[in-house]
Amino acid sequence: MEWLKQNPNAHLTAKERDRASFPLRWLAERGKIEGRVLDYGCGYGADVRYLERKGFDVTGYDPHYAPEQPTGEFDTIFCGYVLNVLFPEQQAEVLMHVSELLKFGGKAYFAVRRDIRYEGFRTHRVHKKQTFQCNVKLPFQNALLNDFCEIYEYQHYPLTQEWNGCVFCTPSRQRRPITESATAYAIYDKYPVSEGHALILPKRHCADYFELSAKEQQACWLLANRVQTILQQQFQPDGFNVGINVHAPAGQTVFHAHIHVIPRYKGDVGNPRGGVRGVVPGKRSY
Template sequence: MKQPRNNPHLTAIERNAISFPTRWLAQHSLLNGEILDFGCGYGYDTHQLQKQGYNIVGYDNYHRPDYPKKRFDTIICNYVLNVLEPNEQAEVLMAVSELLKPTGKAFYSVRRDLKKEGFRMHFVHKKPTYQCNVLLPFKSLYANENCEIYQYQPYNQLSRSDKGCPFCTLAPEIELLTETATTIAFLDAFPVNPGHALIVPKRHVADYFDLSIHEQRALWLVINRCKTIIQNRFNPDGFNIGINNGEAAGQSISHVHIHLIPRYRGDVKRPKGGIRGVIPGKQNY
């Protein structure tokens, strides 16, 4: 799996006390089981919690670059998203969702004291560093003028009131592949081929063209991520990518979803023409 690409300039600072978000989570008994400190910087929080008996490890692109190879019960991600641009924020959200156990919880802490977005000169590293305000569609546990702490749980573990759409109330047993703030991806319950995935916006919209540009871009960012996941796991020889948009086009669930279908040599006699086969007789040309 490709590791999330961090901001090109260092942002970590030396600490002499555990960060406020980590201390707050510990005080409220939210650091449970196997714990990952994602974007741990120099690792001060990680070291101090280990001394206190917590089962915790740290990962950081620069300072602890060995990417985790297992899933965790709890993940903390403190002050990482504020120094990343939107696509890189999405990469972190996807990575954390993939490293979290299905019933686990992740906690994102973001700054709330930023007065100006954009590049600034880092006061320690003396290099231009990007910073921005971040709002997440997750449960807010704490907020003041300096920071906010969000709780993330996998989309299919959340209870929802809308019972009419199978994507809005995704069953807990469905295997999630990855997730961002606006998009989920999971293995199809009735796969055409092994590894068949659906990429779905969280907002209930029937028509792809009614999605915002931001939502559309997020879908394709997740598709790229899923392609890598599926390639590594199932090793297909190709892919079909398609959207059934409207009843006349075969759409059976009125919630936008993109099919990412792995293809394997020999899975059909004559694959030439691919998606042209949606109209019989038009596949061969």
């Protein structure tokens, strides 16, 4: 991925601490750390050791310092000062991964810095290499805000929404998303065309895909790429159809923009030639 080549030194911002970070201590002191815990982006592990001393069942994950992939689901996930040193695309990947690891009904906490005055690349004081930093705003509930940091509290999207008349703005509280980011989420289709048929949806209500902002469209396609990977691992399809219905004459029946990701299997139709061209009868073959 191109942004990984452009931002290769994000891990150099990890700090060797002799005590737990302020956001983690603040959460623990208020009883917000519960059950099985994951420190996502744990760096050198000071927060993990702090929680271990407190008796928590805690796992640390960091792609550079503790690279063993976490397994199962976690009641609480803490992600401290990670997003500030990542590009937006990398931030989205972290949010998606956290949403997939979090138990449905659990809570994740994202701590971000609020004392960054100059965004962009800078020469790291210790390592003398270019590292990136930026301010981050998330559309999640605020747990703490001061001059130095902000802590966001996150739960899966369906658990935070009140009914507003749109089944996609307020999905069933019993339906866990496949994955989600700050501005988009993915669910399995209630009436699937094939096994694994998924929908990618912006969280903002908008009927027409082409009226979404470029940021929202990008968020949807980042999610679509992630969902394709998940579906490939889970269902082993032989191909995919990906499509969007825009307005009733094109077949749209729920007027909240969404992208269909439909796994395809050898033999599921007699002749698959033409694929999405089949939306107009008689035009599939050419």
